[in-house]
Amino acid sequence: MAYGSRLAATMTRRLGRECVYTPSARLALYLALRRWCRPGARVLMSPVNDDVILFVVLAAGCRPVQAPVSVWDGNIDPAAVPESTWRDVDAVLTTNLYGVPDRVLELRRRCEQLGIPLIEDAAHAIGTHVDGRPIGTFGTAAAFSLSKHVAGMAGGFLAVEDARTRRELELLRDDLLTPRSLRDDLNVTLRPLARSGVRTLHLVRPVWRTMERLGLLERDAFRMDLHARRLTASARSAPSLSAYEPWVRVDLHGFRVRHGALVRGQLTARMAGLDGDLTRRRAGVTLLSGTAWASDALRDRVAHDGPLPLFRVPLLVNGRDALLERMVDHGMVCGYVYDPPLDDYAGAEFVEPSPDPWAARWFASHVLPADPLSARRAIGALTRERAGAARPVRPAPVKDASPPAPLGQ
Numbered sequence: 001m002a003y004g005s006r007l008a009a010t011m012t013r014r015l016g017r018e019c020v021y022t023p024s025a026r027l028a029l030y031l032a033l034r035r036w037c038r039p040g041a042r043v044l045m046s047p048v049n050d051d052v053i054l055f056v057v058l059a060a061g062c063r064p065v066q067a068p069v070s071v072w073d074g075n076i077d078p079a080a081v082p083e084s085t086w087r088d089v090d091a092v093l094t095t096n097l098y099g100v101p102d103r104v105l106e107l108r109r110r111c112e113q114l115g116i117p118l119i120e121d122a123a124h125a126i127g128t129h130v131d132g133r134p135i136g137t138f139g140t141a142a143a144f145s146l147s148k149h150v151a152g153m154a155g156g157f158l159a160v161e162d163a164r165t166r167r168e169l170e171l172l173r174d175d176l177l178t179p180r181s182l183r184d185d186l187n188v189t190l191r192p193l194a195r196s197g198v199r200t201l202h203l204v205r206p207v208w209r210t211m212e213r214l215g216l217l218e219r220d221a222f223r224m225d226l227h228a229r230r231l232t233a234s235a236r237s238a239p240s241l242s243a244y245e246p247w248v249r250v251d252l253h254g255f256r257v258r259h260g261a262l263v264r265g266q267l268t269a270r271m272a273g274l275d276g277d278l279t280r281r282r283a284g285v286t287l288l289s290g291t292a293w294a295s296d297a298l299r300d301r302v303a304h305d306g307p308l309p310l311f312r313v314p315l316l317v318n319g320r321d322a323l324l325e326r327m328v329d330h331g332m333v334c335g336y337v338y339d340p341p342l343d344d345y346a347g348a349e350f351v352e353p354s355p356d357p358w359a360a361r362w363f364a365s366h367v368l369p370a371d372p373l374s375a376r377r378a379i380g381a382l383t384r385e386r387a388g389a390a391r392p393v394r395p396a397p398v399k400d401a402s403p404p405a406p407l408g409q
Helices: 005-015 025-036 051-059 104-114 163-176 182-200 204-214 228-237 261-272 274-289 296-305 320-329 342-346 358-366 372-384
Strands: 018-022 042-045 063-066 091-093 118-121 141-145 156-160 313-316 367-370
Touching: 005 018, 005 156, 005 261, 018 025, 018 163, 025 051, 025 091, 025 118, 025 141, 025 156, 025 163, 042 051, 051 063, 051 228, 051 342, 063 342, 091 104, 104 118, 156 163, 261 274, 274 296, 274 313, 274 372, 313 372, 320 367, 320 372, 358 367, 367 372
Parallel strands: 042 063, 042 091, 091 118, 118 141
Antiparallel strands: 018 156, 141 156, 313 367
8 A cells, every 4th residue: 555545545536636745745745846847948937936836846857937816815927928938848847825826827828728737736725715616626746735725744746647747746755754653753744733732821922932032933034044055055965855855854744754553543533624624614715805905806806606625824914024023922833935036036047037927025024914813812912003904006117126145136
């Protein structure tokens, strides 16, 4: 029996697609890129994305091509991608940022016309549907994360179209797994319980501030340090997950550890509560989408399709950075901020910059990702802070404007 086959079967029943179990979504995404993209392939993706995903793409030996995005949700705007770019890319990677679905119908049509794979990053989007179909069933493959919606701190899936491909990917996965230890299993099993205890006892603020003072957080800012010289040297080994492991492992050191029955049993139990989790998220999205900080696009989507079971609700606020800091004093840590966009963060050496970066820069600097499971607390905190709602206004073009220097140089 293949590793994690019982968990994979559960996800297969949910999606109607063959699934490969992986210790993390980032390993699932790496498997997809290695399977469908040759070394040197150009992958179109949103610059409003986790830096870890950038490093996964680089580890697979691919060239990240940054797409223009919608200013309302940070996902790829297919209509804004130049025709010259479409003709020159080898694959498309979606984001489904915070669970808001990408324009998958348009992206799939484009990919079919060009004969290139559409790879869905569905880590934020379990339970999200478009046109009556779940996200993760539109592309050639889709990566999912259990650490998001069921707070498992481990576990992911790669959904594919047929059993033969699944078996091929299971073999590739097994070659990439590292041996487990009891310490690894206990860490993954106990961390969710510890996190739940901190929240239940209202200790978020003192615990977070203590971790900051002791230097226990792997990121001093929204982005990790780039370490450009080391990154350049690693490119000589690509495709290679090991060469890029210092970047890919950040915030999840066991991303390719072969966890044992203890971890998989916990994940099985947590998946049994997934539908309840999605229901609670929809209720929180209903509340947050009715606030002044929700974008018109989000309100329209909720009115038309009903509330989505979002991982985070993208609220648009003025003075976002200061607000995030003050939210900790209200007992709320709002993570998953992807600022600056990847082309500003990494520079042209590592990515092909977007031809129109304004929307990504505006969205990334104004979005406050609110947890729908804590909707009432978030609304109360933002109300007490008198947070101002932000709306995009495109500035007049400035000649000879250049992007900020990459971080970590």
